[in-house]
Amino acid sequence: MNEKVIVSDPPSAGPLMHEDLELLHEVALLTPGDSHLEMCIQCGTCGGSCPSGSAMDHTPRAIFAMLRAGMREEVMKSNTPWMCVSCYYCTVRCPQDIHITDVMYTLKNMALKSKMFQDTTASDFSKTFISYVENYGRSFEIGLAGIHNVTHLRLAVRLPNMVPMALGMLTKKGMSPLPPKRIKGMNDLKKILKRAKELEAS
């Protein structure tokens, strides 16, 4: 029988009879370059190498097994990609040459679009960072840390640490509390990013 097997519902819809490779292929397709994602042999080197693995609800190895099993919702809700620190230990140690760090970026993209992931601490940090880049063409560390801490890190708890830190940034490091100077080609950059977002959606 050569019928195409379609298992698009989450596994809770019924017993999982076939591997739902659709999800695995979707992730692989969205990752630039050849991710070799389908080559995973479940050895666990990635999780064992991960410096922030202890903060993850599933190790990368488990995530790859879940992708293969078509467990879309569980993967989208997992904090694993958000805890990734982009150190590339797993990527260089993987015996199958899977581009694990890049796959983690793809999973973050997908989780945001699926709106299934609830804890927005990490994604809001990324969004605030990028809001400066999209408006000035440059990042703005002081503004970013300020806004992020006010919205996400229980300011009252962190304040005793933040005051000397902020003062040090301004005095010792001589950082400016003002936003960066806007790049000259800001209009063109906006057009480029707009076009890129359209391409991403298509």
Added chain:
Amino acid sequence: MSDYLFYPGCSMESSAKAYYHSVMSVCKTLDVKLNEIEDWNCCGATEYLSLDVTPAYALIARNLALAEQQANGSKTVVAPCSACYLNLSKADHYMHENKAFGEKINTALAAGGLHYDPGELIVRHLLDVIINEVGMDKVKEKVIKPLTGLRVAPYIGCMLPRPDYNDRYSDSEHPFELDDLLKALGAEVIDFPLKTACCGGHMTQIGPDTAFELIRRLISSADDYKADVMVALCPMCQMNLDAFQGQMNGYFHTNYKMPILFFTQLMGLAFGEKPENLGFGSEFVSAHEAMKRIGVQTPLPQDAKPAPKKPAGLPMPALRERVGQKSTTGNEEASE
């Protein structure tokens, strides 16, 4: 004199000015001419890639397109920041490897009148340029004040030796390039086991507990090996290990005081440049004592301006003053 296209990155203009000044000084001594890419933009660090892959690569590729336009003979883009280096290198690599992806990014660039031919430029980190292009012989030749007696922990971090698309480094976990360079400066280099371990990256902002543990590992290891200072070659690594060292100490009830410098600051010293011109004194954990041990007088960190009159913290009513004020304005009756 060799010419290079220079991509400084945002940190060099804000939190890592010490790096910027020392890079400029060292490159002048080594006859490396850095032509800053006109109107470059932020590389997006690890944040844009987390949100939207296509715009993230388009943002990076705009820099490559501008660099290609302004190349004027030189083909090498130099980035002093590991994250910038990796992003530029990654965009070039994937646009080259996957033609369809390259075309997609170029379609986006075309909206801003730009185009990049993947593979046209060579992206390198400053350390790589100094070691492999300038050469160790030239570095040794320029050393006039060897850093004899200074024990240094060479910290490379993640994004330089990994994933290393072009096989430029001796090893992805224990590369010896930075060790060699520091030895050439006359420093005593410890065999630092965690030289490419993670500094915590953006976790200081989104998961401080994780970040503090990663910072502690690095600092305590360097301390165990009795390093006087640790050197970094990425503004993010330097910031995490230096500016967050105090918070890490508070979190673990430790009292580490490991100065974190940029490798170019030590190079500058060895080349005879004055510490004031190399950004010394801008670090949170002062390198003053460590440098004094080898007879180098570096500026003390400019401490925070005199403490504000009111203690910084949550606003609390200043009772005594108010009572005093009231008594002088003759409002005792009202207050009683």
